[in-house]
Amino acid sequence: MSDAARAFHQRIDAALADRALGDALALTTGRLAGGRAAAMAAFADAEAARDEARRIRAAAIARLDQLLERFEREATARGCRVHWAETAADATRIVTAIAQEARVTLAVKSKSMVSEEIELNAALERSGVRVVETDLGEFVVQIAGDRPSHIITPIIHRSRHDVARLFREKANAAPEDVADIPAMTAFARRTLRAEFLQAGMGISGANVAVAETGTVCLVTNEGNGRLTTTLPRVHVALVGIERIVPSAADLAAVLSLLARSATGQALSVYTSLISGPRRAGAGPGPAKGGEPDGPDDVHVVFVDNGRSRLLGGPLAEILYCIRCGACLNVCPVYQKVGGHAYGGVYPGPVGSVVMPGLLGLEAWSELAQASSLCGACREACPVRIDLPRLLLEVRRQAAAKRLAPRWLRVAMPVYAAVARRPRLYRSAVAAAGLLGRMVAKGGWIRWLPGPLGAWTASRDFPAPATRSFLQQHRLRKEAAR
Amino acid sequence: MPRPSRVQFFATCLVDVFSPSVGLAAVAVLERLGVGVDVVPDQTCCGQPAFNGGFVEEAAAMARHTIDVLSRSPDPVVVPSGSCADMIAGRYPEIFDGDAVYGPKARALAERTYEFCQFLADVLGAGLPAAASGPALAYHASCHGLRGLGLRAQPRAVLRAVAGGRCRDLPDAEVCCGFGGVFAVKMGPLSGAMLESKLDAVEASGADFVVATDLSCLMHIGGGLRRRGSRAAARHIAEVVADAFAEDRRE
Numbered sequence: 081m082s083d084a085a086r087a088f089h090q091r092i093d094a095a096l097a098d099r100a101l102g103d104a105l106a107l108t109t110g111r112l113a114g115g116r117a118a119a120m121a122a123f124a125d126a127e128a129a130r131d132e133a134r135r136i137r138a139a140a141i142a143r144l145d146q147l148l149e150r151f152e153r154e155a156t157a158r159g160c161r162v163h164w165a166e167t168a169a170d171a172t173r174i175v176t177a178i179a180q181e182a183r184v185t186l187a188v189k190s191k192s193m194v195s196e197e198i199e200l201n202a203a204l205e206r207s208g209v210r211v212v213e214t215d216l217g218e219f220v221v222q223i224a225g226d227r228p229s230h231i232i233t234p235i236i237h238r239s240r241h242d243v244a245r246l247f248r249e250k251a252n253a254a255p256e257d258v259a260d261i262p263a264m265t266a267f268a269r270r271t272l273r274a275e276f277l278q279a280g281m282g283i284s285g286a287n288v289a290v291a292e293t294g295t296v297c298l299v300t301n302e303g304n305g306r307l308t309t310t311l312p313r314v315h316v317a318l319v320g321i322e323r324i325v326p327s328a329a330d331l332a333a334v335l336s337l338l339a340r341s342a343t344g345q346a347l348s349v350y351t352s353l354i355s356g357p358r359r360a361g362a363g364p365g366p367a368k369g370g371e372p373d374g375p376d377d378v379h380v381v382f383v384d385n386g387r388s389r390l391l392g393g394p395l396a397e398i399l400y401c402i403r404c405g406a407c408l409n410v411c412p413v414y415q416k417v418g419g420h421a422y423g424g425v426y427p428g429p430v431g432s433v434v435m436p437g438l439l440g441l442e443a444w445s446e447l448a449q450a451s452s453l454c455g456a457c458r459e460a461c462p463v464r465i466d467l468p469r470l471l472l473e474v475r476r477q478a479a480a481k482r483l484a485p486r487w488l489r490v491a492m493p494v495y496a497a498v499a500r501r502p503r504l505y506r507s508a509v510a511a512a513g514l515l516g517r518m519v520a521k522g523g524w525i526r527w528l529p530g531p532l533g534a535w536t537a538s539r540d541f542p543a544p545a546t547r548s549f550l551q552q553h554r555l556r557k558e559a560a561r
Numbered sequence: 562m563p564r565p566s567r568v569q570f571f572a573t574c575l576v577d578v579f580s581p582s583v584g585l586a587a588v589a590v591l592e593r594l595g596v597g598v599d600v601v602p603d604q605t606c607c608g609q610p611a612f613n614g615g616f617v618e619e620a621a622a623m624a625r626h627t628i629d630v631l632s633r634s635p636d637p638v639v640v641p642s643g644s645c646a647d648m649i650a651g652r653y654p655e656i657f658d659g660d661a662v663y664g665p666k667a668r669a670l671a672e673r674t675y676e677f678c679q680f681l682a683d684v685l686g687a688g689l690p691a692a693a694s695g696p697a698l699a700y701h702a703s704c705h706g707l708r709g710l711g712l713r714a715q716p717r718a719v720l721r722a723v724a725g726g727r728c729r730d731l732p733d734a735e736v737c738c739g740f741g742g743v744f745a746v747k748m749g750p751l752s753g754a755m756l757e758s759k760l761d762a763v764e765a766s767g768a769d770f771v772v773a774t775d776l777s778c779l780m781h782i783g784g785g786l787r788r789r790g791s792r793a794a795a796r797h798i799a800e801v802v803a804d805a806f807a808e809d810r811r812e
């Protein structure tokens with residue numbers, strides 16, 4: 081096993097041992113998955129909408145290059161600056177340069193998984209820009225020095241008492257500030273409002289980009305996305321290159337599923353459509369066509385970071401993802417271990433494909449082993465991504481690169497060779513029966529050596545039957561004759 | 562499809578090795594329903610463990626063997642396992658997509674392959690005896706039959722016919738038990754944690770037996786119940802139907 085794989089197994093063990101984590105996960109994933117199920121059940125044409133959204137995403141990925149070019153043309157015409165980042169390092173360099181050029185010392189951020197992926201905060205801090213997360217969950221993550229453990233609900237692993245303690249210890253909150261959840265939100269709002277008013281730059285992600293109008297669409301429930309993208313002088317939107325659709329109608333189709341799948345809402349509380357900076361018009365003020373609000377400069381940074389390598393390949397389907405998090409909430413593995421155990425920015429079924437897909441098999445393919453292939457993710461995915469098939473593809477690539485454990489690499493070819501030779505197979509089964517009779521008590525085995533010890537660590541193993549089914553059936557037929 | 566007079570029975574390697582009684586029960590039920598059963602002696606394993614481990618070449622070799630063995634006769638194939646039936650009916654055609662020889666063979670075999678309950682409910686229809694008295698049962702929906710083959714109704718219909726009110730769904734019946742093939746060993750602690758939730762559900766249900774279509778899940782759940790010293794045990798759906806026939810004969 082590689083070091084990366086071993087570390088993954090250790091994180092799983094640690095997560096399984098954490099009772100408070102298990103309780104928090106059970107509560108919130110249950111609520112989110114239940115919300116999704118109810119919202120989809122109440123949505124008249126849910127299945128047709130899923131078909132349509134899948135079709136839109138598949139078609140968009142199939143002509144990604146054209147859509148991105150169209151977006152660049154349209155957005156540039158509306159006064160945006162569009163940047164292309166091939167790697168994470170390119171992306172952070174671009175954003176840092178924008179900040180320096182605009183003499184920014186404080187940036188506010190609304191939630192962006194791409195910014196986590198490229199580790200933007202650390203890069204900005206290194207170049208002297210203070211960064212403040214304004215999504216409530218991400219704000220907590222930041223003051224805790226933590227990492228998000230879910231792509232939609234970043235502090236799913238924390239209880240409210242946890243958060244109260246953090247506010248007291250790390251953010252100078254008074255006891256009455258943490259009396260209950262409304263008080264804590266009010267405290268965060270007060271703290272953040274001051275930052276919003278001073279920030280020179282707002283950084284956001286993008287839930288969807290619309291090619292025909294060069295529009296970036298952002299959905300939030302807290303309104304922090306609107307403040308981030310309108311109040312500071314400069315707005316930078318980080319967009320994964322795959323997050324694009326052709327038209328506003330396509331955007332509507334995707335949005336009809338995004339919030340329902342993520343949180344069970346028909347629509348998020350705030351949906352912002354950003355098409356360029358504040359327009360100057362013929363003069364200041366609405367009378368002359370000038371817009372009173374909005375940033376002077378809008379930059380859209382498209383981030384590739386491994387995505388284009390997946391195009392046209394067997395994992396390309398994962399690029400259809402709209403990052404709703406539904407597959408995490410319904411995943412029985414995620415429900416047990418939470419996001420941190422996966423070790424990367426994207427956890428759960430989607431992460432177990434995205435991480436090895438974007439960042440390489442060597443460090444990340446083991447994630448795809450942490451699935452029973454139950455298919456709950458596929459059932460929940462709004463764009464019907466066949467996640468089990470993609471997980472199998474990662475496993476296939478890992479096996480081809482000899483990244484599977486040695487006992488499996490030895491056992492599988494032997495097993496296959498035996499299974500192709502019926503006589504040999506029957507002898508092997510008979511031998512297993514003999515062995516079973518020797519070690520079993522009452523038909524069950526309590527302890528097995530080697531890799532199979534992982535089975536008997538948590539359950540008894542059934543003893544092989546003394547006479548196999550095929551043998552018994554044959555004897556019966558002969559007796560009847 | 563017209564009611565077939567003969568079927569081929571693909572026992573699966575797990576039933577062959579660990580639970581011959583499940584295979585014998587399934588065969589007995591089919592015969593009681595007036596269907597002749599052939600058990601091709603050269604059958605082995607469908608190849609699913611290799612396939613799910615990412616060992617596609619090995620899986621394809623086993624699949625070719627299984628296709629050959631089950632293509633000697635045009636009769637439908639009945640499999641007492643949702644995941645092995647899904648492997649044959651769902652994955653084989655994918656594995657051999659574009660293969661001039663095995664592609665068409667795989668598709669033809671897929672067309673006439675049925676999970677045991679699927680065959681009872683969708684092909685044979687009625688004919689099951691009702692056994693009003695007997696142990697309390699709780700149904701667990703095994704994942705691959707449920708989400709791969711779409712068998713949401715069929716196993717429940719079979720259980721309703723033979724056990725009526727004696728059988729209920731487990732709480733969270735459609736949540737994976739954590740077996741997952743090699744996953745149970747490779748990710749032992751995780752598999753064990755998922756199992757604990759399932760065992761809690763079995764015990765909360767108060768049932769005497771947890772029933773499922775797949776022996777794989779039942780070995781795992783049954784082994785867990787046994788380790789806990791639980792009052793409940795695991796039983797395959799084919800055995801439950803066979804029990805009802807036995808009860809029927811006594812009356």
Ligand code: SF4
Nearest residue numbers: 401402404405407461
């Ligand atoms: S893979 Fe599907 S369910 Fe998972 S986050 Fe992406 S869109 Fe949502």
